[in-house]
Amino acid sequence: xxxxxxxxxxxxxxxxxxxxxxxxxxxxxxxxxxxxxxxxxxxxxxxxxxxxxxxxxxxxxxxxxxxxxxxxxxxxxxxxxxxxxxxxxxxxxxxxxxxxxxxxxxxxxxxxxxxxxxxxxxxxxxxxxxxxxxxxxxxxxxxxxxxxxxxxxxxxxxxxxxxxxxxxxxxxxxxxxxxxxxxxxxxxxxxxxxxxxxxxxxxxxxxxxxxxxxxxxxxxxxxxxxxxxxxxxxxxxxxxxxxxxxxxxx
Amino acid sequence: xxxxxxxxxxxxxxxxxxxxxxxxxxxxxxxxxxxxxxxxxxxxxxxxxxxxxxxxxxxxxxxxxxxxxxxxxxxxxxxxxxxxxxxxxxxxxxxxxxxxxxxxxxxxxxxxxxxxxxxxxxxxxxxxxxxxxxxxxxxxxxxxxxxxxxxxxxxxxxxxxxxxxxxxxxxxxxxxxxxxxxxxxxxxxxxxxxxxxxxxxxxxxxxxxxxxxxxxxxxxxxxxxxxxxxxxxxxxxxxxxxxxxxxxxxxxxxxxxxxxxxxxxxxxxxxxxxxxxxxxxxxxxxxxxxxxxxxxxxxxxxxxxxxxxxxxxxxx
Ligand SMILES: Nc1ncnc2c1ncn2[C@@H]1O[C@H](COP(=O)(O)OP(=O)(O)OP(=O)(O)O)[C@@H](O)[C@H]1O
Ligand SMILES: [Mg+2]
Numbered sequence: 001x002x003x004x005x006x007x008x009x010x011x012x013x014x015x016x017x018x019x020x021x022x023x024x025x026x027x028x029x030x031x032x033x034x035x036x037x038x039x040x041x042x043x044x045x046x047x048x049x050x051x052x053x054x055x056x057x058x059x060x061x062x063x064x065x066x067x068x069x070x071x072x073x074x075x076x077x078x079x080x081x082x083x084x085x086x087x088x089x090x091x092x093x094x095x096x097x098x099x100x101x102x103x104x105x106x107x108x109x110x111x112x113x114x115x116x117x118x119x120x121x122x123x124x125x126x127x128x129x130x131x132x133x134x135x136x137x138x139x140x141x142x143x144x145x146x147x148x149x150x151x152x153x154x155x156x157x158x159x160x161x162x163x164x165x166x167x168x169x170x171x172x173x174x175x176x177x178x179x180x181x182x183x184x185x186x187x188x189x190x191x192x193x194x195x196x197x198x199x200x201x202x203x204x205x206x207x208x209x210x211x212x213x214x215x216x217x218x219x220x221x222x223x224x225x226x227x228x229x230x231x232x233x234x235x236x237x238x239x240x241x242x243x244x245x246x247x248x249x250x
Numbered sequence: 251x252x253x254x255x256x257x258x259x260x261x262x263x264x265x266x267x268x269x270x271x272x273x274x275x276x277x278x279x280x281x282x283x284x285x286x287x288x289x290x291x292x293x294x295x296x297x298x299x300x301x302x303x304x305x306x307x308x309x310x311x312x313x314x315x316x317x318x319x320x321x322x323x324x325x326x327x328x329x330x331x332x333x334x335x336x337x338x339x340x341x342x343x344x345x346x347x348x349x350x351x352x353x354x355x356x357x358x359x360x361x362x363x364x365x366x367x368x369x370x371x372x373x374x375x376x377x378x379x380x381x382x383x384x385x386x387x388x389x390x391x392x393x394x395x396x397x398x399x400x401x402x403x404x405x406x407x408x409x410x411x412x413x414x415x416x417x418x419x420x421x422x423x424x425x426x427x428x429x430x431x432x433x434x435x436x437x438x439x440x441x442x443x444x445x446x447x448x449x450x451x452x453x454x455x456x457x458x459x460x461x462x463x464x465x466x467x468x469x470x471x472x473x474x475x476x477x478x479x480x481x482x483x484x485x486x487x488x489x490x491x492x493x494x495x496x497x498x499x500x501x502x503x504x505x506x507x508x509x510x511x512x513x514x515x516x517x518x519x520x521x522x523x524x525x526x527x528x529x530x531x532x533x534x535x536x537x538x539x540x541x542x543x544x545x546x547x548x549x550x551x552x553x554x555x556x557x558x559x560x561x562x563x564x565x566x
Contacts, residue, residue, distance in 0.1 A: 005356055012353035020341045081337035087303050089354040090327035249303055 006095040013086070013099025014106070021069050021076070022107060026164055031068025031107070035060050042181060051123050055207035056180040058115045058137070063175065063200050066108030066141045070148020071160075071167035073100045074241070078158040078248045087245070094238050101145040101234070108141035119211060129210040136223065140203040143226050146233035147199075153240035156247045179204045184216040199229035252315055254279050254406050254437040255300065259309035262295050262461075269295040271461035272309065277439060282432050284452030285441040292461040293441035294334050297410050300439070301331050314405055327355065330399030334410040336391040340384040344375055344394050347383060348401055355402035362401070369397035373427070389420035396427060407431065409440040413447060425451060445543070449473075457553055464553035476552055477516035478502050479544035484525050485510045487535040494532075498524050510538070 021027055039057055077083035086096050116137065120130050151167035175181075177191070178200035184192055195201045202222040209215035215222070255277035262270040270292045277283040285293050298304040300313055302322030311318045314328040338347045345366065352362035370376040373393040383391065392412065399407060409428065413421040428451060432438050442448055448455050449469045456466040465472060492504040492511065500521060502514040515521045518541045529536050544552075 009354050009356065012350060016339065016342070016346075016350050019346065020339065080340065081333070081335055082339055084303060084333060085337040086354075088301055088326060088331050088333070089351070090323045090356075091354055092323060246304060249298065 006092050007098075009089075009091045010095040010099035010102065013091070013096060014102040017069070017073060017100060017103030018106065021073055021103065024072065024076075024160075026072060026160060027068050027107075030164055030168070031065045032111070035064035038175075051119075051211065054115060054119050054123065054211050055204055058112060058119075058133075058207050059178065059180050059200055059204035060175060061115055062108050062112035062137055062140055062203065063144055063171070063178075065111045066104050066144035067148035067151075067167065067171055068164075069104040069107055070100065070145050070150075071152040071163045073103075074149070074152045074248075075158050075160040075163045078156070079160070083248055087249070093242060093245075097149055097238055097241060098234075101142065101149055101237075104145040104148060105138065105141045108145065109138050112137055112141070123211075125211065133207060133210055136203060136206045136226070139223070139226055139230065140199070143199050143203075143230040143233060146230060146237055150233050150237035150240060153237060153244055156244035158248070174198050174200055177201070179208070179216070183208065183214075199226055202226050202229075253277055253312075254314060255283070255439060256312040257296075257300070257309070258311070260296065260299060260306050260311055261308035262292075262299060262304065262306050268461050270299065270306070273458070273461070273463050274309075275456055275463060275466055277437060278453075279437055280432070280435060281453045282428065282438045282440060282451050284448040284455040285439065285458060286443065286445065286448045286455050287441075287458035288443055290460075291443075291458045293443075293458060294410055295461075296458075297331075297408050297439070297441060301329060301408055302326050327402070328404060329406045329408060330402060330404035332392075332395045332399045332407070332409045332412050336388075336395060338383045338391060338394050338398065341382065343380050343382055344370065344386070344397075345379040347394065348397060351398045351401045357402060365401055365403070366397070369400055373397055373423075389416050392416060392420065392424065396424065400431070404436065406437045406439065409438065411442055412440065413442070413444070421447075445549075457549065464556075472549070476544050476549045478514060479548045479552060480516065480518055481512045481514045481542050482518050482521045482525065483507065483510050483512050483538075483540045483542055485537040485539075486529060487537055490532075490534070495525075495528065512542075 039060060042056075043053060074083065077086065113134065116130070116133055119125050148167065151170060152163045157163050177195045178198045179195060180200070184195055184201060184205065187195060202217065202225040205215045205217050206219065206222045209219055209222075253276040257276070258274050260270055260273045261268065273296065285296065287293050295304065299306050300311055300318060302318050302325050305319055313325045316324045318325050339350070342350070348366040348369070349362060352366065357365065367376070370379050373396060375390060375393055375397065378386070378390065383394065386394065396412070412428070413424050416424065425447070428438060428440065440451065452469060454466060454468055455472060457464045457472070465475070467475070489509070490511070492506060495501070495504050495511070495513065498521065500515050500517045502516070505512045505514070513521055513525070522539065522541070525539065526536065
């Protein structure tokens with residue numbers, strides 16, 4: 001069984017996820033409405049230019065949209081027994097999880113590209129910066145999708161709402177330490193240390209570099225950090241789910 | 251020729267419970283092999299191990315020539331599975347479910363469409379192909395599961411209680427199809443707690459209880475072994491003493507059961523004639539007369555007891 005064949009099968013799983021999960025209520029609520037209102041609450045009544053708002057808005061959008069489906073899929077499939085059906089099929093376990101991650105990468109990228117387009121069309125952005133932002137957006141989206149899938153591994157619940165709620169316990173604090181509302185350079189020393197363990201910090205930093213010409217870390221370092229986080233989340237998601245898998249079969 | 255399914259000392263524990271307890275057997279090519287046992291016997295757990303879903307704690311299993319623990323994907327590629335509970339995607343149509351399964355098994359597009367069309371027609375689901383599975387009846391879901399299991403043209407089919415909960419007609423269709431695909435050369439492993447079904451379908455049956463196999467044999471031989479467990483139950487219009495009935499050589503024993511009398515025998519038809527004669531002679535009327543096959547439970551108790559005794563002598 002070749003690697004490309006497994007990737008093809010992972011994509012079949014992605015297509016299935018898109019058909020089934022994009023329109024689920026909790027995905028819309030956690031992925032779209034939540035960040036939207038959070039952002040409104042942040043901007044209303046403040047004197048900030050649209051351009052200055054953009055890095056935070058893009059970061060928050062990609063973070064919430066990419067992590068909205070991941071925590072739910074496996075609990076949903078556990079509940080409906082379709083997880084056992086997938087395990088029955090000649091698809092490697094990592095390919096199943098990768099398929100789930102791809103579906104939330106597509107969701108995350110599709111929606112987060114809207115504020116990026118807005119910036120390009122109305123606020124001015126050179127084409128190179130635009131392309132780099134889109135590429136980093138896809139990468140970050142994979143990173144957060146993997147995090148989302150990882151967060152659903154423990155506890156191995158079959159109630160999607162529980163998994164989504166628990167994942168929010170990790171997600172919300174992350175938004176506040178990632179330079180979205182307060183730029184990293186304005187944080188105290190310990191704040192900067194904490195923010196350095198969030199992958200979202202590095203993505204926001206990339207967008208600040210390219211939109212505001214004002215980043216904190218060096219661009220290559222931002223990319224490297226996201227790549228490393230992604231590798232870690234993907235690996236951890238596979239290992240953790242492998243462990244809890246027997247508890248999902250009953 | 252190697253056995254399509256070869257199981258050696260397979261064991262699976264869930265905490266204290268030993269769900270599958272050192273089970274060994276071989277299934278021959280082209281055979282319908284029945285796994286017969288009551289609730290909680292370990293049927294589903296065994297099937298899950300053989301289909302690569304669960305890992306055993308001890309023992310080995312080979313399916314389609316591959317070790318299920320070491321090369322599960324190769325095993326999965328060559329088998330079809332109908333699980334105990336429906337696990338089609340209810341948010342997808344029957345058609346989309348089959349296309350998804352086809353893709354997951356790497357069936358090329360053209361063949362996917364051809365097979366799905368063929369199976370949906372064969373199982374009477376073609377009209378409903380674009381409806382969401384959410385709205386399907388239990389029987390329709392079960393037929394769809396069979397279509398899904400056949401999409402990769404498997405060498406071996408695993409069916410976990412495929413007719414349980416179905417009405418008579420749906421159950422018969424499912425059995426006919428199992429027979430048909432067996433005639434086409436597929437090896438079939440079917441679990442059931444229905445004695446009749448096992449009799450009807452299987453070439454050989456393994457009887458399993460509390461995770462242990464009590465006997466493996468053809469249905470005929472198993473029935474022969476438990477012949478003396480059959481009985482004729484009769485109700486006369488007035489009470490009689492059981493000794494009055496004991497004059498027939500084929501009667502094993504007579505047991506009162508409420509106001510009825512149970513006559514254990516290996517030859518029920520001879521006993522029915524005898525009872526009718528007896529009633530005439532004594533000028534009694536027969537209010538009810540039934541021949542009872544041994545229940546699964548009866549055969550178990552007998553077989554499990556024998557199984558233990560054999561073990562006892564062997565270790566001695
Ligand atoms: N995931 C699990 N966790 C804990 N115990 C389990 C699990 N799966 C099965 N068991 C136990 O293992 C034993 C065998 O169960 P199994 O489902 O294999 O039986 P079965 O023969 O399929 O029964 P049924 O006819 O009810 O389907 C039972 O005692 C059951 O409670
Ligand atoms: Mg079962």
